[in-house]
Amino acid sequence: MTRRFAIVTKYQDAGLHLPKRATKQAAGYDFEAAEDFILPTIWKLNFIKLLFGLFKGETMTETDYLTADQALKPLLVPTGIKAYMNHDEYLMLANRSSGPLKRRLILPNGVGVIDADYADNESNEGEIFIQLLNFGVKDVQIKKGERIGQGIFMPFLVTDDDAQDSKQDRVSGFGSTGDKK
Structure with a gap:
């Protein structure tokens, strides 16, 4: 398979740009x-x-804790993009260096991992969302077309005995690996 980006069906006519590197040496x-x-x-x-x-x-009651915990949940900002890559690669999502410093926006999970089987599986077209949390003191208006994160294609290794473990095919989307059926 070729390594590339594509626009998901929902945004086909929305005038989106495919992700690109800003400079020759940008990762x-x-x-x-x-x-x-x-x-x-x-x-x-x-x-x-x-x-x-x-x-x-x-x-504090358990309800107080649950309510507070729900309030701190990150939001998923849609990109309208899906990624294709080789079976032994993943796409690592990371903060843009200016996000935390200039806008107080962070990826609360540190990095995101987009697996090679995330796009175009049984119940998920594979749209990539950037999880963001705003720790600044004001709401942040993100405009369509504004850069909100970066993705880096990375190879990965498996253990020598990995093939002995049975693996399931992915049948869902965001956060679905490891879910019990």
Whole structure:
């Protein structure tokens, strides 16, 4: 298979750009937002109530903790892009270097891993989303076409006895590997 990017069906007529490297020596392909997106600041979400209550010594309920935990959930910014690669490769998603410093945007999982079988499987076309968390004090407006992350194609190795383990084919999308049926 060839290593390449493609636009998913949903965005075929949206005028998106395929990821590209900005310079000859750049390792990462810049991903753009597929649409305008508001990324709220974590500081105005409900977990502040929990922190304030804990600071004051109040007893928190399990509901308080669950509500605060839900508020800190990262948002998935659509790219409208899918990636094709060889079976022994993956696409590593990473912050753009300016994201945390200039805009206070981070990938809360550190890096994302897009497996070679993510695109065009049984129930998933393979659109890549960039997980982002805004730790700045103001909401961030992300405009369609704005660079929001970068992807680097990487080879990977397996253990010598890996072929002895039975593997399933991927049948779903985001976060589906390792799910029990």
